[in-house]
Amino acid sequence: MLGTFLSGRCARSAGAAILFCAALMVADAAHAAKRRGSHAGSHAATPAPTLDAQAVNDAQFSAPSGKGRARATSPATIIKAEILLDRAGFSPGEIDGQAGSNDQKALAAFQKANGLKPTGRLDADTWSRLTATSNDPVLREYEIESGDVKGPFNKSIPASLEKKAELKTLNYTNPRELLAEKFHVNPGLLSRLNPKASLETAGTKIMVPNVSDKAPDKKVDKVVVDKTAKTVRAFDGSKQVTFYPASVGSEERPAPSGERRVRSVTENPTYHYSPKLKFKGVKSKKPFTVAAGPKNPVGTTWIDLGDSYGIHGTPAPERISKTESHGCVRLTNWDAQQLAKMVHKGTKVEFIN
Numbered sequence: 001m002l003g004t005f006l007s008g009r010c011a012r013s014a015g016a017a018i019l020f021c022a023a024l025m026v027a028d029a030a031h032a033a034k035r036r037g038s039h040a041g042s043h044a045a046t047p048a049p050t051l052d053a054q055a056v057n058d059a060q061f062s063a064p065s066g067k068g069r070a071r072a073t074s075p076a077t078i079i080k081a082e083i084l085l086d087r088a089g090f091s092p093g094e095i096d097g098q099a100g101s102n103d104q105k106a107l108a109a110f111q112k113a114n115g116l117k118p119t120g121r122l123d124a125d126t127w128s129r130l131t132a133t134s135n136d137p138v139l140r141e142y143e144i145e146s147g148d149v150k151g152p153f154n155k156s157i158p159a160s161l162e163k164k165a166e167l168k169t170l171n172y173t174n175p176r177e178l179l180a181e182k183f184h185v186n187p188g189l190l191s192r193l194n195p196k197a198s199l200e201t202a203g204t205k206i207m208v209p210n211v212s213d214k215a216p217d218k219k220v221d222k223v224v225v226d227k228t229a230k231t232v233r234a235f236d237g238s239k240q241v242t243f244y245p246a247s248v249g250s251e252e253r254p255a256p257s258g259e260r261r262v263r264s265v266t267e268n269p270t271y272h273y274s275p276k277l278k279f280k281g282v283k284s285k286k287p288f289t290v291a292a293g294p295k296n297p298v299g300t301t302w303i304d305l306g307d308s309y310g311i312h313g314t315p316a317p318e319r320i321s322k323t324e325s326h327g328c329v330r331l332t333n334w335d336a337q338q339l340a341k342m343v344h345k346g347t348k349v350e351f352i353n
Contacts (some may be wrong), residue, residue: 051097051192053139053207056080061127072228073099073122079189081122083138084130085110085210086184089216089242091335094317095209096226097185102245102321109243135173139193140210141279145348146202148182149175157295157315159275161282170293170315181294183208184200184334187260213334215341223262223311223343227255227327228353230321234342242338245321247314247330255329255351256309262347265340266302269312294333303335305349312336 030226038179059076065310075097079298084104090110104120112118113130158164160162172178176199180187187210191199218232220241226250232244249255271290294300299313313333314320320332331339 051075053109053137053141053193056139056193057137061122061124061131065123077122078103079209079247080138081107081127081130083211083248084133086209086211087136088130088133091242091244093245093320093331093332093335094186095184095211096188096189096318105229105242105321106244109233111229113240127213136210138210139207141205142208143182144175144179144199144202144204144206148178149202151199154295161279161290161297162284162288164290164297165273165288168291170291170295172294179206179208181317181333184207184211184332218342218345219344220342221347223339223347223349225255225351226353227257227310227351232335232339234332234339241342244335246341247321247323249318249328256305256307257351260281260305260307260309260349260351262343262345262349263306264345265343266304267340268300269296269298269302269335271297298329299333299336301340303331303336303340303343311339311349 013030037345055076057081059074059080061073061077062071065073075270076343078099079095079097082092082097085092085103085106086095088110090106090113091102092106099122105120107126108118108120110130111120111126116125116129117129152169152171154167154173156168156173157170158167166171172181176187176190179199180190183190190206190208190340193208197206198204199206206281209300218236218241220236222235224233224235225246226233227248230246230248232246233240234242269294272287273279273284275282275285290296295315297315299315301313305310305311309328311329311331311338314330317332317334
């Protein structure tokens with residue numbers, strides 16, 4: 001049975017047995033990429049390095065020599081590191097080639113797990129350990145399937161909850177979005193890796209991150225949510241199995257403290273708004289429900305922790321750990337789906353810091 005979610009503050013739906021929580025609805029952050037180009041009367045811009053499968057698969061880390069200033073890590077090396085981290089169980093969130101805060105968190109977790117100083121920065125020792133985790137190429141060829149392009153797709157996803165509630169589905173808006181989430185990659189980067197390919201045509205062969213949604217072949221007995229670091233770690237005994245960046249609560253509505261237990265897991269949850277919350281920007285005086293789908297405000301997965309708290313997905317993977325939530329724990333859809341496969345009823349969830 002599909003769950004019912006309350007927007008904003010975690011709340012109990014009348015007559016519902018499962019408690020849910022909604023993510024904080026915030027304005028989209030600006031993510032437009034800067035374009036290089038030459039202009040009349042100005043110096044010509046340095047051409048961007050080639051970014052193709054060979055460049056990424058063959059990328060290496062160049063350590064600074066002597067006391068020379070370290071050179072900026074190339075996008076190809078960053079992408080390779082992100083994919084290797086993802087495959088090793090240290091999620092960087094959305095693979096985007098940007099070396100952002102989620103990369104730093106994943107690197108620090110990987111370094112700590114491998115007995116290295118957890119600086120969160122890529123260095124020669126970390127690169128050596130990371131590349132030793134797998135010999136498989138980090139980018140692979142994928143032939144777009146008919147199911148990737150047939151939809152149904154939404155023409156657009158409105159910003160307001162009331163407008164979302166008018167839609168019968170909250171699906172992706174195009175095949176590129178679907179493919180990007182399927183392979184844990186930023187849509188813009190997917191296009192950059194395949195500049196001449198049609199991402200809307202079945203049979204087209206494209207290059208994608210060589211990642212898997214298969215969960216480790218074991219159940220975990222403990223999940224640790226670090227409210228300050230904005231991270232989630234899953235353990236089998238004392239062994240860390242997976243690591244994820246997360247959005248965790250807010251100053252206004254913090255996540256809980258102490259220990260909770262997993263009660264249930266719901267896939268494709270719906271999202272319910274109660275006017276009792278008087279959510280800013282919502283004018284409706286009647287409760288309403290937002291349909292299920294990957295662009296639903298709580299994404300594709302809900303892990304219920306009771307008392308209206310939970311761990312769930314997101315319609316905006318690029319914002320994970322960079323925005324707040326109303327008391328709950330938000331992961332990328334693919335990370336939430338993976339974690340959901342490893343927990344079970346009764347799994348301990350500890351909130352620290």
